[in-house]
Structures are given as structure tokens and as C-alpha cells.
Amino acid sequence: MSLPNALSGIFTHKQKSYKMILILALLNEMNATGKREASLNNLKQRFLSIFQDREAQGKPVDAPINNARRWADVTISQISQIITTPISALSDILEQNHQIQTIGFKQHLYETWDEDVLIELHDYASKELELYHQQRQYTSFSLREALNHVLSKYLPAKREPFSNNALGIFVRRQIPSGLSGLPFIHDNLKITASVGQGVWANIPWIAIMDRHITESTQHGEYIVYLFAEDMSSVYLTLAQGVTEPNKRGKVEGYKYLRQKVQEMRAILPLEGLRKDEEIHLTSGGLGRDYQVSTVAYYRYDRDQLPDEQQLITDLENLVNNYNQYVETVLNPNEQEQPPVPEHTVSERLQAVKAYIHQKGFAYPDHLIENFYLSLKSRPFVILAGVSGTGKTKLVKLFAEALGATSENGQFTLIPVRPDWSDPSDLLGYKDLNHIFRLGPLTEVLIEAAKPANQHKPYFICIDEMNLARVEHYFSDMLSVLETQERRGDRIVTDPLIRTSALVSEEDKQRYGNLILPDNVYLIGTVNMDETTHPFSKKVLDRANTIEFNYINLDQFPSSQTISGGSQPIAASNAFLRSDYLQLVDVYHSEYKQLIEQTTDKLVQINDILESIHSHVGFRIRDAICFYLIYNQQAQLLTQEAAFDLQLLQKILPRIQGSSASVRRVLLQLLEITLGKKLNKSELEEDAAELWKDTVKTVESASYPQSARKIIFMLRRLDEDGFTSYWLS
Incomplete structure (x- = not known):
């Protein structure tokens, strides 16, 4: 018998072997339970087991994920990262119940099939799996040989006529054709390459673009191999087109590109890739464009090219990241992360000021810009001044304007008590039963550190900060601020809570590694009078102190107040997070x-x-x-x-x-x-x-x-x- 039309072409476009493995895992689980739907957890286990069993038998398998050496080292939790790809690719025949975490064939299709259909589908998936591995084994294209050919032959070729040059044809035609045969290169990906237009380019390139978001290297985001002008190295990058952004002028163009870089780094794992500006392609101005616009990259030196398997694994990793980004752009409501915004910093701050004005509050000129720059420079700011000048309100309204409210937990007000004398008043303490009781600050840090929340800014307003001696209750926070370091794309610190304060293993596991996340911003408000304590230099060194002592009382609400239409604009943490931790991070630049x-x-x-x-x-x-x-x-x-x-x-x-x-x-x-x-x-x-x-x-x-x-x-x-x- 032949398969129904709904099943006959499901493996025509392969994304690795994942589609075939998923169908085999689902059929095996259905056979074991006798049900149309399978538990998602059980399906993940069977999915992983098929890879592990093939590996143990010496059969060909795709490379393990997350840089694992063997599928035997991969865990069920890691499978969650890849199984969504084949589930999505087979969405025409599969349906997922997110509420009870099951997946199965669509009911209206399944009810028309008899048992023979499922048996034939199992045979079809098994045959396609073996055919897939045979094709991979006998492919004649070598990525390593292709890159090495360009690196070694390009400079001599530039001394030859450009028209119909053999190397030019090889780069423009044969390399894209070879790359398109890789199993993880799906139909939506357009591959194009260039050695110049009429004359030889200083920097030849090979680009991989998803047609859903761009088909031109002048704009949008894509994967691209960039060859250094002296052919000493080649970079595999996730990059942006610079032509369209730079039409705004270099300054505005670079601002846009840098903002997009931070947004993309915030929503993608980018494991194993470098995320800096150490890309050296040419001494000319175009090299700077590439540095600013690159999100992440691998660098390969001509004399130390990795082996074929490593090059393929690196490209596959970057394609998987790129696929995730494209999915985020196309389906922003289905992602944990917000869609990538296109507002400049100035535009965002104008929206913040409009929102605050609408709420009936007026602050001195450039105060909002100053507050933003202070938070960006250091995530600890002190607002000082006489009582009633709107210090606390500024923090609340600024946070609200960026989508952070007390209702969604991204804004928290912590009033200081005069009897606070040590960090336990903020962080927590061990009670008489040796159970750790969370402090108000710790509760926010735990929430902000969750992976699903790392792209959101969290604002903590420590109100009347100097009613108690700041150095006493805030000392641990001040010390931890000095331990900030960049780890991957995150800024991390030493743990906040001393293990001596934790007794049970459960508490140690929950709170022992708690850090100050890079999406938390601390703002203290202070009134300086006879009832408060002065600040030490230790505190002042770590904060920007913004003063509110010059008051213009003859400011009145306008007719647009309250009834205006300014709305909060959700902001990713990249808007506020520091880009630099040490001067060396930026010293060798245009600044x-x-x-x-x-x-x-x-x-x-x-x-x-x-x-x-x-x-x-x-x-x-x-x-x-x-x-x-x-x-x-x-x-x-x-x-x-x-x-x-x-x-x-x-x-x-x-x-x-x-x-x-x-x-x-x-x-x-x-x-x-x-x-x-x-x-x-x-x-x-x-x-x-x-x-x-x-x-x-x-x-x-x-x-x-x-x-x-x-x-x-x-x-x-x-x-x-x-x-x-x-x-x-």
C-alpha cells in the first residue's frame, strides 16, 4: 500500500535526522502505550534513546548537541532544546497539548488510518534515516577544503582578470551548492557568495540568509563567512547588513547596530561563539562596520583550520541559533523574549519623558537622560534631596515607562528601617529552626535570575536609604558589585549569601549560588537632615549621586496630563545593561x-x-x-x-x-x-x-x-x- 498524501512527503526536506528520529520515537511510544498521544517527557526519552542506541551499535549519527562528545552524555533536559525543531517542521501532521504536555498525530488524520499505515510509516522513517546517513557519508563537498582553497588562492587570483575567473566561479557557485547539501540547511535558507562586482573585493564573503527576514546582505540579519583582506583568517559570523542602517549616518547607524547586537545576544544562547569586536578583516573603514555589526563569531586562522567535523559542527550551531532568532522575529508572541525593538536610545527616553509628563510630574531638563546614563554606567544610583521632590516617584515612573511595574514584579519598593544593622535585613536570615528566611531583596534577585526573565530589567527602590547606616546593612551588596565579570554574554558576580547562613542542603542548592544579576538596578533615595546618616566614600565610589535640591514650584500640570495617550514601551535589559566593565573593554576603539x-x-x-x-x-x-x-x-x-x-x-x-x-x-x-x-x-x-x-x-x-x-x-x-x- 502507499502512504496517505499527508505522510508521503514529510521527509523530503530534512533538518538533520531529527524528523525521522521523532517519528520513530512517537510510533514506538504509541505501540508501547496503545494511545494516540504520547507524554512529551516519554517522547524525549525515546528520542534520546534512539541516538544513544545507534551510537552504541556503531551506526552513524548526527553530532551530539551542546558540544557533548557522545550522545551518551546528553541529558533529557538538553533534548528540549532540539526536539522543538522537528515538532515544528511536522506541525502539519502533529499536534501538541501544552496544558497536559502530550503530543500525537492530529486526530482527524489518525482516525482515517489503520494499523498498516503506522507500520508503513515506521518503515518509511527507518529507510529515510539510513538514506540520509548514506548521503552524508558519500558527499563530495568538503567545507574545510573549500575554505582553504579560497584562503590560499584568492590573493594570486586577484592578479588575474576578474571576468569568468575559475576561483570566482568556485566561490559564487560551487561553495553555495555544496553548503546547500548539508542536512541542516533547510529550504528557507538562501546561500549566496561574492568576490566583488566587476572588480575583486577586498573581503569576499559567503552568506546564508533566511528568506523570511532578508535576501540581501545590505540589511537584516544573516550568517556570513568573511575572509580577511590578507587571507590570514576567515570568520564565521552572525551579522547584520550595514548599508541600510548607515544611510542614517555613521553615528546613528552604529547606535542602531550596537543596540541590535545587544538584543540578539540577550535572546540567543550562542554557546561556544565569541562575542566581542576583535574581528580584524582590513585596515579600512569597512572593517569597523563589520566589528560593530557582528553579533557573535568563530575565527579560523589559515594555518590552523579545524577538521571537517568541527567546521560542520560550528556551522550547524550557528544555523540553529539563527533559526531560533528567525522564529523569534516571525512569532514574537510565542517567545519568551520580546521582539527586537528598533527604537534609538533617544527615542526611548523621549517616550519615557512623555509618559512621566502624562502622569502629572515634571523634572528638570536632562534629568531623565542623566538618570539613564547613570544606571547604564553602574547599576547603583542615589537620588538625594529634600523631602517631597519626587525621588521615589521618579524611580517608579521611569520603571513603569519601560514596562516594569509592581504588578509584574519588575519594580519593588523596599523601605529602610532605622534599626537595620546588618545585611540580613535585606538578604535574609537563618531562623531558630535553621531555615533560611528570604529578605525582600533576595526575593527579587531570585525572580530576576530565572532564565525566562533575564531579558527583563528589574528596578529596586531602596527608600529612605540612610535612615540606617548604609555601610552596615548594604555592605555585602557593595562588595559584590566589585566582583562583576563577564561570563559568556552575562555579567555575573560572586555569590551574595554566605554559605554559613545556610544549613539545609535544600537551602544551599536554592540560595548558595545566588548572584546579583545584570538585569537588576538598585536606586536609593535619601533625605539629608538631622535624622539621617552620612555616606562613606565606599558608598559614594560605587554610585552616581543625583541631587534634587533645586525646585521650581511654579510648574503646573498641563491640560494633557492624565488624559494623554503616552503608553509604556517594553524595554529589553540590553537598553540599560552596561556594555563595559573595565576600561580595557573599550580603550582600543574610536573612544x-x-x-x-x-x-x-x-x-x-x-x-x-x-x-x-x-x-x-x-x-x-x-x-x-x-x-x-x-x-x-x-x-x-x-x-x-x-x-x-x-x-x-x-x-x-x-x-x-x-x-x-x-x-x-x-x-x-x-x-x-x-x-x-x-x-x-x-x-x-x-x-x-x-x-x-x-x-x-x-x-x-x-x-x-x-x-x-x-x-x-x-x-x-x-x-x-x-x-x-x-x-x-
Whole structure:
């Protein structure tokens, strides 16, 4: 008998051997249970067992997943990552019940089949499986030989005529044809290659594009082999087209490409691939385009090309990642991750400001940009100022505008109590029964660390932070912040909870490896008065301090307030997450000059601060440089305005005292902020002329906000005999 039409062509387009293995596993499970539907867990076990049994018998199998050496080392949980591919490919005949976790043939089809159909289907799947492996065994295409042929022959070929050149034909025709025969290259993938148009290209390439999202290397996302201009190496990359984005101009184009890189890295596993900008193709400008636009890559040096199996495995891994990305783009509602946004940073922040304005709140110009840059530079920010200025509300509204609310658990308010004296008040404690009781902060960290939530930003507002001594209850968090390191595409820290606080094995397993995830942002609000505690330099070093002391009371809600239509826009964590942890991460880039100019200014300031032991270290230098780099990338503020805010928020909070040395330091810093020389000998005796008309004094200042604060601090010193950034 012949198979029904619904079954006769299901293996025509093969994605590895997964389709055949899935059908065999399902039929075996149905035969064992006598049911039309199979438990998904049982199906996974049978799916894996077929690979393991073939491997044990010495029969050919596809390469194991997740870089495992044998299928015997693969676990059931890992099978979940690959079984969705054949299930989706066979969706015309299979149906899945997500509620009770079963899968089977569609009922309306199954009811028309007799037992002979299932027996023939089993034979069909078995024959196609063996045929598939035979075809793989005897294929004449070698990826290693193809890459090596281009690397060794391309430079001599460039001295030959371009038209009808044998190497050009080999790259444009034979390589795409050979790649298309690989079992994991499905029909939706278009393969094209180029050695130039009319003249030889400096960087030849071979691209693999899914027709659903792009058929041109000028835009969209695709896989591409890129050959270095000197043919010393070839890169297998997941990349983006740069032509269309760069029509906006290099600055805007690069901003878009970098944002897309972060979004794609956030939603894909990319295991085994490199995720940096160390791609060296050419000394020309196009090389920088490739660096900025590349999401992840493998590098192969000409003299150390891996063997055929490794090259095929690497390509298959990248194709699987690419398939996952395409599925996310095509079916965003079915994915855990949000669709890749196309908003620039500036556009997002404009939407945030519109949302806040609609809610009836008004903040000073550029405060939202400053708040964003501060969070981006370091995930710990302090909002300081007199009571009632909207510090806590700013955190809540900013989070809401990005889709983070108390209802979905992405915004949490933690009020500080005056009796907090150690980290247990935030993190948790061991009760009399030796059971670990979670603190309010730990509950958020556990939720934020879940794989399904790692792309979402979580905001924690620690309200009235200095009602208790911050160094006492927040010390563990401050220390852990310093252990941040990049591991793969995640930023991780040392564990937060000491194992001595955990007794049971269950608690150790749950909380022993809890870290500060890179999608958690800590914002403390503080009021400085006689009931609160001052901050130590340990705290100030690790935070940007944004002040709310200059209030314009004659601001009123507009008629558009509340009734306006601005809605929150969901933001991926890539929008806020730090791109750099150490200066070396970005020093050798187009920002090198900005870093060196900023450092020169800080060296001058440090020489002044050293006389009162308030000079800064590398931590603050790096944080200020990162702030300025993120600002330049997003073009939010002028460079002078950004540096002004960093002086105000990172340098001046360290200064306090009553001595003549403090006065001299403030006057020297005032000269820098005003951009002119002062008669310091007279001002050391009486600085009253500075604040007689502060507005006039700072109207032409290089750094007006810092200058105004310094004048205020000098006035407090003259009138009270003591000064501090924190006096209001």
C-alpha cells in the first residue's frame, strides 16, 4: 500500500535526522502505550534513546548537541532544546497539548488510518534515516577544503582578470551548492557568495540568509563567512547588513547596530561563539562596520583550520541559533523574549519623558537622560534631596515607562528601617529552626535570575536609604558589585549569601549560588537632615549621586496630563545593561581620544583633591569614562554637560570639612568649573561676592551645575564653619 498524501512527503526536506528520529520515537511510544498521544517527557526519552542506541551499535549519527562528545552524555533536559525543531517542521501532521504536555498525530488524520499505515510509516522513517546517513557519508563537498582553497588562492587570483575567473566561479557557485547539501540547511535558507562586482573585493564573503527576514546582505540579519583582506583568517559570523542602517549616518547607524547586537545576544544562547569586536578583516573603514555589526563569531586562522567535523559542527550551531532568532522575529508572541525593538536610545527616553509628563510630574531638563546614563554606567544610583521632590516617584515612573511595574514584579519598593544593622535585613536570615528566611531583596534577585526573565530589567527602590547606616546593612551588596565579570554574554558576580547562613542542603542548592544579576538596578533615595546618616566614600565610589535640591514650584500640570495617550514601551535589559566593565573593554576603539581627554581632566582634579585626601581611584575614573562614552553613543548631552554632571555626582560628594585646605580645594575646583582664574587670596578671606549673584557668576561657566554647587558649599563654609555636599 502507499502512504496517505499527508505522510508521503514529510521527509523530503530534512533538518538533520531529527524528523525521522521523532517519528520513530512517537510510533514506538504509541505501540508501547496503545494511545494516540504520547507524554512529551516519554517522547524525549525515546528520542534520546534512539541516538544513544545507534551510537552504541556503531551506526552513524548526527553530532551530539551542546558540544557533548557522545550522545551518551546528553541529558533529557538538553533534548528540549532540539526536539522543538522537528515538532515544528511536522506541525502539519502533529499536534501538541501544552496544558497536559502530550503530543500525537492530529486526530482527524489518525482516525482515517489503520494499523498498516503506522507500520508503513515506521518503515518509511527507518529507510529515510539510513538514506540520509548514506548521503552524508558519500558527499563530495568538503567545507574545510573549500575554505582553504579560497584562503590560499584568492590573493594570486586577484592578479588575474576578474571576468569568468575559475576561483570566482568556485566561490559564487560551487561553495553555495555544496553548503546547500548539508542536512541542516533547510529550504528557507538562501546561500549566496561574492568576490566583488566587476572588480575583486577586498573581503569576499559567503552568506546564508533566511528568506523570511532578508535576501540581501545590505540589511537584516544573516550568517556570513568573511575572509580577511590578507587571507590570514576567515570568520564565521552572525551579522547584520550595514548599508541600510548607515544611510542614517555613521553615528546613528552604529547606535542602531550596537543596540541590535545587544538584543540578539540577550535572546540567543550562542554557546561556544565569541562575542566581542576583535574581528580584524582590513585596515579600512569597512572593517569597523563589520566589528560593530557582528553579533557573535568563530575565527579560523589559515594555518590552523579545524577538521571537517568541527567546521560542520560550528556551522550547524550557528544555523540553529539563527533559526531560533528567525522564529523569534516571525512569532514574537510565542517567545519568551520580546521582539527586537528598533527604537534609538533617544527615542526611548523621549517616550519615557512623555509618559512621566502624562502622569502629572515634571523634572528638570536632562534629568531623565542623566538618570539613564547613570544606571547604564553602574547599576547603583542615589537620588538625594529634600523631602517631597519626587525621588521615589521618579524611580517608579521611569520603571513603569519601560514596562516594569509592581504588578509584574519588575519594580519593588523596599523601605529602610532605622534599626537595620546588618545585611540580613535585606538578604535574609537563618531562623531558630535553621531555615533560611528570604529578605525582600533576595526575593527579587531570585525572580530576576530565572532564565525566562533575564531579558527583563528589574528596578529596586531602596527608600529612605540612610535612615540606617548604609555601610552596615548594604555592605555585602557593595562588595559584590566589585566582583562583576563577564561570563559568556552575562555579567555575573560572586555569590551574595554566605554559605554559613545556610544549613539545609535544600537551602544551599536554592540560595548558595545566588548572584546579583545584570538585569537588576538598585536606586536609593535619601533625605539629608538631622535624622539621617552620612555616606562613606565606599558608598559614594560605587554610585552616581543625583541631587534634587533645586525646585521650581511654579510648574503646573498641563491640560494633557492624565488624559494623554503616552503608553509604556517594553524595554529589553540590553537598553540599560552596561556594555563595559573595565576600561580595557573599550580603550582600543574610536573612544580612545575621549577617554584620554577625560582622564587628563581627572588627573588635574585629582592633584587638587589629594591635599585633603579626597582624590579618586581607577573605579571612579572608569565610571566617568563609561558615562561619557554612553552619552556620546546615544548623543543625549553635550560632552561638557555630561562631564559637568559627573563632577557634580562623582567628585563633589566626597568633599566635606571645615579647614582652610577644604576652602582652597573648593576655590581651585571653582576655577576649573568657571573656566577662568579667580583672585583666590581675597576669596580665601571672604567669598561672599561669589554668591551675591550666583546666576551671573555661573552664566558663562564651563561646568555651570558643578560651579553652582561649589559656590553653595563655600557659602556654607563661611556661614556655618563647615561644609558638605549634603547640606541643603
